[in-house]
Amino acid sequence: MNTRAIKTVLAIWEREMYEYMNNLHVNAMRLAVEPLLFIFIFGMGLGNRVDMGNVSYVEFLAPGILFMVVTNNSYMTISMRLMIARDWDKTLVNALTAPVKPFEIVLGYIFAGVTQALAASVIFILLIYYLLGISFGCIPLLVLFIVATAAFFSSLGVAIAMWLDNPHHLMVVTSLVVMPMSFFCGIFIPVTDLPEWIQPVIEAIPLTKAVEGARAIALGTDPYLLQNLIYILIFTFAVFLVGIHIFKKKVIT
Amino acid sequence: MIEVKELVKNYGEHTAVDGINFRVRKGEIFGFLGPNGAGKTTTLNILAGLSLPSSGTAIIAGQDVTKHPIGCKKRLGIATQDSNFDHHLNIKDNLFYQGLLYGLSRKELKRRVEDALRWAKLENYRKKRFHQLSGGMQRRLVVARAMLSDPEIILLDEPTTGLDPQSRRQVWMYIKDLKEKGKTVLLTTHYMEEADILCDRISIIDHGRIIACGTPDELKRILDNDILIDISLNPEVISEHIEKDLNNMSGVNYVKRSNHGIKIGVGDDSVVEQVLNSIITKNKINGINIIHPTLEDVFLHLTGREMR
Ligand SMILES: Nc1ncnc2c1ncn2[C@@H]1O[C@H](COP(=O)(O)OP(=O)(O)OP(=O)(O)O)[C@@H](O)[C@H]1O
Ligand SMILES: [Mg+2]
Numbered sequence: 001m002n003t004r005a006i007k008t009v010l011a012i013w014e015r016e017m018y019e020y021m022n023n024l025h026v027n028a029m030r031l032a033v034e035p036l037l038f039i040f041i042f043g044m045g046l047g048n049r050v051d052m053g054n055v056s057y058v059e060f061l062a063p064g065i066l067f068m069v070v071t072n073n074s075y076m077t078i079s080m081r082l083m084i085a086r087d088w089d090k091t092l093v094n095a096l097t098a099p100v101k102p103f104e105i106v107l108g109y110i111f112a113g114v115t116q117a118l119a120a121s122v123i124f125i126l127l128i129y130y131l132l133g134i135s136f137g138c139i140p141l142l143v144l145f146i147v148a149t150a151a152f153f154s155s156l157g158v159a160i161a162m163w164l165d166n167p168h169h170l171m172v173v174t175s176l177v178v179m180p181m182s183f184f185c186g187i188f189i190p191v192t193d194l195p196e197w198i199q200p201v202i203e204a205i206p207l208t209k210a211v212e213g214a215r216a217i218a219l220g221t222d223p224y225l226l227q228n229l230i231y232i233l234i235f236t237f238a239v240f241l242v243g244i245h246i247f248k249k250k251v252i253t
Numbered sequence: 254m255i256e257v258k259e260l261v262k263n264y265g266e267h268t269a270v271d272g273i274n275f276r277v278r279k280g281e282i283f284g285f286l287g288p289n290g291a292g293k294t295t296t297l298n299i300l301a302g303l304s305l306p307s308s309g310t311a312i313i314a315g316q317d318v319t320k321h322p323i324g325c326k327k328r329l330g331i332a333t334q335d336s337n338f339d340h341h342l343n344i345k346d347n348l349f350y351q352g353l354l355y356g357l358s359r360k361e362l363k364r365r366v367e368d369a370l371r372w373a374k375l376e377n378y379r380k381k382r383f384h385q386l387s388g389g390m391q392r393r394l395v396v397a398r399a400m401l402s403d404p405e406i407i408l409l410d411e412p413t414t415g416l417d418p419q420s421r422r423q424v425w426m427y428i429k430d431l432k433e434k435g436k437t438v439l440l441t442t443h444y445m446e447e448a449d450i451l452c453d454r455i456s457i458i459d460h461g462r463i464i465a466c467g468t469p470d471e472l473k474r475i476l477d478n479d480i481l482i483d484i485s486l487n488p489e490v491i492s493e494h495i496e497k498d499l500n501n502m503s504g505v506n507y508v509k510r511s512n513h514g515i516k517i518g519v520g521d522d523s524v525v526e527q528v529l530n531s532i533i534t535k536n537k538i539n540g541i542n543i544i545h546p547t548l549e550d551v552f553l554h555l556t557g558r559e560m561r
Pocket of ligand 2: 293294334409410
């Protein structure tokens with residue numbers, strides 16, 4: 001990448017971050033309140049009745065909810081913002097009249113998604129640590145998983161927003177595909193507790209790899225961290241390429 | 254500056270641009286005149302890299318738009334037909350974030366944003382949102398934004414559509430100012446008057462084809478008769494004799510009876526005087542109307558229908 005490309009990525013990133021900071025009060029509500037609700041209702045309420053062996057249910061749940069936070073703060077914001085930029089204020093067209101390449105713009109959006117997910121994760125980790133005394137293990141390792149997963153879901157946000165032409169369809173896809181993902185991918189219950197026939201499918205989803213990785217880091221169990229990380233990154237790259245492809249097809253007529 | 258050869262754009266079965274050729278010279282205002290759906294926006298979008306041609310070439314300052322999109326876009330500013338302003342940002346920030354994509358330093362960019370706002374006489378509106386501006390202000394701002402990167406070529410897609418006559422005239426001043434600054438301007442319009450007043454050269458485009466190209470005067474000369482003299486008088490007094498006399502006069506192209514008098518088509522202004530002298534002295538005239546040809550007539554002549 002040359003300096004022009006880097007400047008383009010940063011320009012898009014800066015615009016998105018400006019928007020994010022401008023709506024910090026709303027974003028902060030969503031960042032802090034939503035995941036905490038899950039922790040309190042499921043973790044502390046329902047959790048008392050759940051037997052997870054040698055860890056409490058809240059300890060089991062926290063790394064999972066962390067990745068729900070990552071998903072929401074990358075996929076949701078990026079897909080919405082891109083759809084607005086393409087269809088509503090049509091600023092995407094404008095950006096493309098500047099000397100820039102489509103993939104630089106996409107990359108800028110993905111960087112913004114990763115940054116936002118990272119910020120939300122830090123807030124969540126701190127809140128859980130100070131409120132409940134639950135720690136997440138080796139943070140640098142965890143950050144690698146957060147970045148990879150956020151990149152995956154930002155790319156997915158680009159691909160889906162660019163593929164669909166209607167904000168209502170975006171909402172439907174989100175609630176039928178992305179939300180269930182967080183319910184099945186080992187966030188609330190271990191994948192091994194699901195019916196056997198569906199387990200291979202769920203195991204193949206990058207989010208499952210991320211949740212299992214995070215849980216391994218926090219609880220010190222699973223040894224397949226590197227494999228999981230590489231698996232997520234390969235998927236990210238594939239979805240990124242698909243996203244760029246659809247982006248070009250939709251925006252450059 | 255711009256050279257377009259055999260450019261074709263198909264949307265599925267539909268051909269929006271059907272093999273057009275034209276050339277825009279450095280420093281001129283070149284007009285694309287045509288009705289709705291003629292293919293004006295499509296052509297501009299191809300030049301701006303927003304659309305890919307189906308075949309043919311478009312060259313900007315020596316570079317092919319499909320092969321060197323970045324190089325071409327660096328020399329180009331475009332004011333698209335849709336205004337494309339970010340509703341969440343005030344107009345100053347809108348210009349700022351657009352300018353950021355041109356790789357300028359922050360200091361330089363801020364200076365240019367201020368210059369652009371001043372040029373558009375909107376420096377007191379910098380904190381306003383785009384939709385809070387009047388139509389005329391909006392168009393000025395869109396043109397100013399196209400100038401942010403100080404490009405050599407500016408594309409303006411229908412810069413005055415929807416404006417009242419006064420605002421339109423004002424925008425014209427701004428477009429003339431672009432030319433004075435040495436910019437090459439390619440604009441589209443469906444206002445004949447606008448093309449006539451602003452443009453050095455015009456292409457008339459219809460159904461994706463250029464049906465005529467030239468200076469406004471050259472285009473008007475396509476018509477057989479330059480000037481139409483429409484005289485109202487009692488039809489009974491028009492004798493065969495008068496008609497014959499007029500027909501024999503040199504410079505008169507045709508003489509036709511109309512239901513309120515007589516219509517005479519003549520070559521130029523000196524003939525008008527002769528004709529009037531010969532008629533006024535002999536008859537009682539109810540009214541005289543001298544009509545110089547407009548681009549509207551040219552369009553009518555070329556396509557057999559009115560533009561709107
Ligand atoms: N994205 C598209 N997909 C399909 N058809 C299109 C598309 N864009 C334009 N067209 C068609 O191409 C033709 C030319 O459209 P274009 O927008 O270039 O016309 P125009 O001269 O700019 O008209 P107007 O004065 O209304 O802006 C029209 O028939 C239009 O319906
Ligand atoms: Mg148009």
